[in-house]
Amino acid sequence: MTTGVFLAVLFAALLHATWNALVRAGVNKSSAMTILTAGQSLCGLVVALIQPFPSAEVWPWIIASGIIHLTYQLFLLFAYEQGDLSRVYPIARGTAPMMVLLFGALFLSDVIAPTEVLGVLVLGAGIVLMALGALRSGESRKLVPFALCSALATAAYSIVDGLGARISGDAIAFVAWEMLLSGMMFTPAILYLRGRSALRMGGGDVLRGGVAAVASYAAYAISVWAMTQAPIALVTALRETSILFAMVIGGLIFREQMDRPKIIAATLIVVGVVLTRI
Numbered sequence: 001m002t003t004g005v006f007l008a009v010l011f012a013a014l015l016h017a018t019w020n021a022l023v024r025a026g027v028n029k030s031s032a033m034t035i036l037t038a039g040q041s042l043c044g045l046v047v048a049l050i051q052p053f054p055s056a057e058v059w060p061w062i063i064a065s066g067i068i069h070l071t072y073q074l075f076l077l078f079a080y081e082q083g084d085l086s087r088v089y090p091i092a093r094g095t096a097p098m099m100v101l102l103f104g105a106l107f108l109s110d111v112i113a114p115t116e117v118l119g120v121l122v123l124g125a126g127i128v129l130m131a132l133g134a135l136r137s138g139e140s141r142k143l144v145p146f147a148l149c150s151a152l153a154t155a156a157y158s159i160v161d162g163l164g165a166r167i168s169g170d171a172i173a174f175v176a177w178e179m180l181l182s183g184m185m186f187t188p189a190i191l192y193l194r195g196r197s198a199l200r201m202g203g204g205d206v207l208r209g210g211v212a213a214v215a216s217y218a219a220y221a222i223s224v225w226a227m228t229q230a231p232i233a234l235v236t237a238l239r240e241t242s243i244l245f246a247m248v249i250g251g252l253i254f255r256e257q258m259d260r261p262k263i264i265a266a267t268l269i270v271v272g273v274v275l276t277r278i
Contacts, residue, residue: 001230001238001276009226009235013242015219017089021249022212023077024085030198032209033077034190039213041183047176054168054177061164062174065157066181072153073186074193075146082143086250086262087134090243091147092154094127097237099155104233108159112231119275120237126268127240133261158236162227171225179217234276241273 019036026032054062079088101120104112112120134144161178165171190198226235244266250256 001234005226005229008222009238010241012219012222013239014245015215017242017245017249019212019215020089021085022208024080026205026208028200029077029080030190030194031201031205033073034187034198035206035209036212036216037073037183037186039210040179040217043217044176044180048180051173051176058168061160062177065160065164065178068153068157068160069182070185070189072150075150079143079146079150082140084256085246085254086256087139088143088147089246090127091131091134092150093240093243094131095148095151096154097240098124100158100236101233103159112234116234116276119272120233122275123237123240123269123272126265126272127243130262130265158232161224162232165224165228171228172221175221175224238276244269
């Protein structure tokens with residue numbers, strides 16, 4: 001992984017933590033996610049109109065990605081309705097690298113150096129340690145299965161999108177069509193699950209959701225591009241440094257508790273990132 005790709009993925013991690021915080025901050029999280037996905041769909045449409053139309057061999061990957069992203073967004077929404085940013089986010093983001101690493105080792109041809117493998121494992125250990133706090137807090141334990149399902153979807157779309165973008169040869173166009181499709185599916189899905197209450201919006205929800213949409217689109221476009229330049233498992237793991245940013249946002253903005261396990265976990269995450277650069 002080159003320095004340019006490394007820095008780009010770190011920036012994408014910051015953007016990812018930011019848009020999650022914006023959704024978490026909403027009083028009605030369903031409406032916040034609805035606005036976000038609508039904004040993503042609009043961003044995707046604008047970009048898709050100025051990009052070449054995908055070839056037939058790319059469309060199965062785009063459709064699969066759209067469905068997986070819809071699943072990810074729904075489970076992430078359900079998890080945020082149950083717990084704090086600093087609890088949900090580590091679980092949702094922390095399990096995925098281990099899943100992707102295992103899949104890559106068994107089925108993909110990506111070659112990862114021993115120090116990079118160690119970095120991924122240390123990073124994952126730190127994230128898991130941070131997530132254990134959810135079981136000891138007074139929050140609803142329902143957030144755990146929701147967050148784990150979100151992590152499974154994250155692992156799935158990381159693999160599908162990385163491979164799909166490689167087949168496409170144009171990561172930006174691939175992400176544009178994927179987000180357009182998933183955004184179109186989210187609104188009818190959430191209306192079916194939650195009814196009209198999903199569209200009730202308070203002051204600032206539209207602006208917050210719009211900013212989150214732009215941040216989300218930029219974060220993932222950068223990440224998918226990076227997956228065409230470096231091993232998928234390594235890019236996926238490095239993106240999990242977004243947990244450090246989420247911790248800072250959770251502590252400073254939401255005044256969430258920052259206890260010793262979180263500090264130890266953050267230290268492991270930093271060590272893991274350093275190892276991926278050796």
